[in-house]
Amino acid sequence: MGPNPTTSELEIAVAAPSSSVPTADRRTRRSSFYPWLVFALAFALLLSDYMSRQVLSAVFPFLKADWALTDSQLASLTSIVALMVGLLTLPLSLLADRWGRVKSLVLMATLWSVATLLCAIASSYEQMLAARFLVGVGEAAYGSVGIAVVLSVFAPRVHSTLSGAFMAGGSFGSVVGVSLGAVIAVHLSWRWSFAAMAVLGLILVLAFRTIVTERRLAEHAATDDTAESARPDEPAIRVPVSTLFTNPTVWCAYLGGGLQMFNAAVLLAWAPSYFNRYYGMAPDKAGAVASGFVLLIAIGMIVCGMITDRVGRNNAAAKWTSAITYCTISLVSLGIALQLETGASQLILLGIGAFFAAGSSGPTAAMVAGLTHQSVRASALGSLTVTNNVLGLATGPFVIGILADRLGLLGALQLAPLVYVLAIVALFLGKRMYPAGLAKLAAQSAAAAAKV
Known part of the structure; x- marks a missing residue:
């Protein structure tokens, strides 16, 4: 038996087109x-x-x-x-x-x-x-x-x-x-x-x-990364829907993507109330300031995606590192900001944290797309959307609301960045398993092609 293929060799093998x-x-x-x-x-x-x-x-x-x-x-x-x-x-x-x-x-x-x-x-x-x-x-x-x-x-x-x-x-x-x-x-x-x-x-x-x-x-x-572009006279290759959930590396991307949305959702929901209660802003002004942080989240998602594509151009595994880095920056920035007194320093750190809050969204979506067959890709991204909603967009505001009734809004918000630790763990495990994930995908594609 020959030596195990490297990550780069697996990426080339999976991406190789068979079309004429x-x-x-x-x-x-x-x-x-x-x-x-x-x-x-x-x-x-x-x-x-x-x-x-x-x-x-x-x-x-x-x-x-x-x-x-x-x-x-x-x-x-x-x-x-x-x-x-x-x-x-x-x-x-x-x-x-x-x-x-x-x-x-x-x-x-x-x-x-x-x-x-x-x-x-x-x-x-x-x-x-x-x-x-x-x-x-x-x-x-x-x-x-x-x-x-x-x-x-x-x-x-x-x-x-x-x-x-x-x-x-x-x-x-x-x-x-x-x-x-x-x-x-x-x-x-x-x-x-x-x-x-x-x-x-x-x-x-x-x-x-x-x-x-x-x-x-x-x-x-x-x-395509995963599947071959069939010629018109060739039957389409489809893999079973079960392949969406049988690759552990994809699960790491699902979990990391969903957990990293937790704090972005918290900022979207609770930033107006925070500025109203702790900065003494009128509701309309608090809403206007909060919308600026919403825009920072959106811009950060785009910029972080661009950075990830550049650093991962020659090594797709670097996308995992980028996602981990964005989560870490937001964890540190938001964690320190919410311990400070209100003022300019806190607003700057909150802005940095917001910019990177959902920065891993693009990388995790690209990971899911790159680790699933083209024939079920929309379903794979749908699974990512479910985890984004269940673990982040729906859970974040709800959990912070419950905690705020007991600890106050500030006390609850101070705990929110800790969820990034869970996201970082999931993404780190995904990076470790990435070569095995590519091999799993190649085997799934080959098995589907053999049945055509």
């Missing part, structure tokens, strides 16, 4: 304008996704006054969307992998846009709740399927950058949805806030449906 299409032709297609058009349209739809989701927060005061709603009823209109996303992301991602990603994206975006329009004409709390339920169903798997479509037309060397930028779209969309929705509600009415988001979504659906097709995506497909 000349390399020069592939390079021409990858360098064309079309992939960036796909990214722009998919990113625009993601903005529409979060604008439709978060515009509700801007009209809370109007709904409360018009329908005499309680705070728990208002909260249920928000939580129903998150609940549907958590429950349906994985099954809908699996369905999209089988039925067709472009058709699935068009159907999803149409559903959430029409549902947002139904919010605009709702005449009661019950009707609004039903419409928001449909918004959640439509948005459930868009993030995972959308990024899978984007990554399919770009080379692996830019996957971390694109993943970070795409996922940051959620933060940008939230800021735009709340701010624009509030302006429209004040000058027109809260119904027009929903209507504007719905119309924008439908326009983008039409543009996406016209320009992005499965055929054109196949023509511009980049050389």
Whole structure:
């Protein structure tokens, strides 16, 4: 038996294409304008996704006054969307992998846009709740399927950058949805806030449906890390869905990605209250300052993804190191900041911590994409979305709220950065197992090809 292959050899073996299409032709297609058009349209739809989701927060005061709603009823209109996303992301991602990603994206975006329009004409709390339920169903798997479509037309060397930028779209969309929705509600009415988001979504659906097709995506497909680009006369290679959960290295990426979102979610939810209570800011000013930190989180996701792609250009394992580094910087910055008195020093460290808070999002998405077969990639990214929601976006604000009732908000926030320790452990183990993960992927791909 010969010596064990090195990590680099495994990466080359997994990435090696078997298609007869000349390399020069592939390079021409990858360098064309079309992939960036796909990214722009998919990113625009993601903005529409979060604008439709978060515009509700801007009209809370109007709904409360018009329908005499309680705070728990208002909260249920928000939580129903998150609940549907958590429950349906994985099954809908699996369905999209089988039925067709472009058709699935068009159907999803149409559903959430029409549902947002139904919010605009709702005449009661019950009707609004039903419409928001449909918004959640439509948005459930868009993030995972959308990024899978984007990554399919770009080379692996830019996957971390694109993943970070795409996922940051959620933060940008939230800021735009709340701010624009509030302006429209004040000058027109809260119904027009929903209507504007719905119309924008439908326009983008039409543009996406016209320009992005499965055929054109196949023509511009980049050389895949995991699977071969089959010739038209060859049957498609598919691996079992179970492969999403049988590679321990992928599990490390899932867990690391979800845990590193914990503090980003805490900042998104509790920063306005923190500035209101401890800096004595009025609610509107506290919200404005907090939105600046939200933008820092979004910008950090993009920049950290770009840095990761550069350092991991010749060694994919370096992406794990980058993710660990971002978590460590945020752990130290936020940990020290929340021990300081209020003031400029604390704000600077909070800003640094926010910038790197979700910086590992792009690298972990790229790791998941690089360790799973192309035929189940949307499902794999859907699994990552589930862990992001379960371990981070949903759990973070809820846990800090419970702790705040006992320790005060500051005391609870001081404990939050410790979750990064768990994320770092998961990512460190993933880095150690990365060569074995690549070997596992190669074996899965070979087994699937042998059955064709």
